[in-house]
Amino acid sequence: MRAEQQEQTRRRIVGAALELHRTVGPAASSFSAVADRAGVQRSTLYRHFPDDRALFLACSGQHLDEHPFPDPASVVSETGPEARAALGLGSLYRYWEEHETLVANVLRDGETDPVLHEVNELRMGAPIAAMRDLLVDAWPVAARTPRLRAMVALALDFRTWQTLVRRSGMATGDAAALMSATLARTAIDAEADAAA
Amino acid sequence: MRAEQQEQTRRRIVGAALELHRTVGPAASSFSAVADRAGVQRSTLYRHFPDDRALFLACSGQHLDEHPFPDPASVVSETGPEARAALGLGSLYRYWEEHETLVANVLRDGETDPVLHEVNELRMGAPIAAMRDLLVDAWPVAARTPRLRAMVALALDFRTWQTLVRRSGMATGDAAALMSATLARTAIDAEADAAA
DNA sequence: CTTTCAGTGAACGGGGATGTTCGACGAAAG
DNA sequence: CTTTCGTCGAACATCCCCGTTCACTGAAAG
Numbered sequence: 001m002r003a004e005q006q007e008q009t010r011r012r013i014v015g016a017a018l019e020l021h022r023t024v025g026p027a028a029s030s031f032s033a034v035a036d037r038a039g040v041q042r043s044t045l046y047r048h049f050p051d052d053r054a055l056f057l058a059c060s061g062q063h064l065d066e067h068p069f070p071d072p073a074s075v076v077s078e079t080g081p082e083a084r085a086a087l088g089l090g091s092l093y094r095y096w097e098e099h100e101t102l103v104a105n106v107l108r109d110g111e112t113d114p115v116l117h118e119v120n121e122l123r124m125g126a127p128i129a130a131m132r133d134l135l136v137d138a139w140p141v142a143a144r145t146p147r148l149r150a151m152v153a154l155a156l157d158f159r160t161w162q163t164l165v166r167r168s169g170m171a172t173g174d175a176a177a178l179m180s181a182t183l184a185r186t187a188i189d190a191e192a193d194a195a196a
Numbered sequence: 197m198r199a200e201q202q203e204q205t206r207r208r209i210v211g212a213a214l215e216l217h218r219t220v221g222p223a224a225s226s227f228s229a230v231a232d233r234a235g236v237q238r239s240t241l242y243r244h245f246p247d248d249r250a251l252f253l254a255c256s257g258q259h260l261d262e263h264p265f266p267d268p269a270s271v272v273s274e275t276g277p278e279a280r281a282a283l284g285l286g287s288l289y290r291y292w293e294e295h296e297t298l299v300a301n302v303l304r305d306g307e308t309d310p311v312l313h314e315v316n317e318l319r320m321g322a323p324i325a326a327m328r329d330l331l332v333d334a335w336p337v338a339a340r341t342p343r344l345r346a347m348v349a350l351a352l353d354f355r356t357w358q359t360l361v362r363r364s365g366m367a368t369g370d371a372a373a374l375m376s377a378t379l380a381r382t383a384i385d386a387e388a389d390a391a392a
Numbered sequence: 393c394t395t396t397c398a399g400t401g402a403a404c405g406g407g408g409a410t411g412t413t414c415g416a417c418g419a420a421a422g
Numbered sequence: 423c424t425t426t427c428g429t430c431g432a433a434c435a436t437c438c439c440c441g442t443t444c445a446c447t448g449a450a451a452g
Contacts, residue, residue, distance in 0.1 A: 001450080006398065025308070030439060044399055046441075104307070111304050112221070147374055150364035157363075159355040167353075168346035178343055178382075185381035186374075201420090202428065226409060237430055242411070395452075400445105407440075414433080422425075 025105030072130040081138035086180040096161040143187040155179040221301030268326040277334035282376040339383040351375040
């Protein structure tokens with residue numbers, strides 16, 4: 001097949017780009033550098049991916065194909081709020097740990113590059129928002145205060161995991177347990193405040 | 197005076213650099229851009245600051261002169277652990293809010309640039325570590341578990357404030373109150389676990 | 393066997409940053 | 423009044439990246 005080899009080349013390019021994104025980050029992955037690492041001419045790269053956006057979308061797409069983001073829906077089996085939080089945070093934190101360098105680079109450079117920022121929102125924004133809602137909704141209505149929502153959002157954030165694990169040396173599992181317990185405490189406070 | 201005008205030029209340069217650090221961040225503040233904005237020849241800039249490190253140190257020094265970091269020692273007046281946490285987090289969060297863009301840019305680019313990272317540690321690492329210890333030590337020994345230390349470190353982190361305020365829309369004061377209460381809850385859990 | 397076409401290799405002009413060097417100017421210091 | 427010296431303005435060579443173009447080769451498709 002003709003198209004097969006074309007697809008082959010495309011995969012080599014995306015693979016090379018992902019490697020660079022993991023090591024130096026998207027911002028430092030110039031088209032020249034990607035072409036070099038893929039063993040391909042720059043002109044070839046431009047034919048497959050006319051701009052950054054096309055390349056970013058291909059890379060994030062392939063990465064998520066091979067390493068699916070934790071499915072928010074999987075937490076609905078747990079109905080107890082703290083247990084659901086523990087389950088959700090556990091799977092998310094494991095994902096953060098497994099793909100730390102890539103996520104860290106992509107978030108860092110996304111603060112600067114608007115196109116990358118947009119792709120990040122597209123790829124990670126939706127699932128995390130869904131997870132946030134599912135965790136919050138496990139608590140009784142009275143507990144679902146802005147405070148609780150904020151703590152859930154904080155708990156889900158990549159930087160929170162990174163701070164707990166990399167700066168304080170916690171194990172990823174302990175970090176998830178700590179934040180689940182914290183959410184439970186916050187919910188109790190929230191409900192008490194609502195009653196008063 | 198001869199030296200006065202020399203000092204004048206130096207200040208113009210540092211001011212211009214700080215402006216750029218606030219707007220686009222240190223990484224995007226090339227020597228050319230700084231010289232342009234300062235209205236100074238590049239050669240002049242190089243005479244005052246031979247390398248990035250010299251310029252970074254001058255900038256951070258001047259900024260901290262004009263906007264001193266919250267003094268960790270000021271929290272010792274409060275002996276109650278939660279009150280001390282509220283005081284410390286309150287002053288720190290106010291600092292984060294007032295200098296958000298500069299801090300955000302400097303932390304982001306520090307992830308990439310080793311020299312900048314070093315300067316960041318030098319300028320912010322020490323005071324934050326001191327604050328962390330003072331907050332932790334307000335609790336009884338039994339409560340000072342790794343968990344509590346980790347939560348204190350998380351509470352002090354710039355990203356935590358940013359997540360609570362910018363992503364969840366909390367007021368800075370509410371964020372400080374929320375995290376103080378959270379620390380208190382964590383300490384209770386920690387002490388209970390230690391007793392068991 | 394010929395056509396098609398993805399990929400090659402090389403080059404183009406343009407942009408920006410780097411670090412250094414030089415002569416000339418002009419005002420303060422002696 | 424003359425020396426000193428910080429600053430200017432300009433130029434240098436070097437490096438990296440950008441987006442595009444073009445003649446070419448070789449193998450799959452017809």
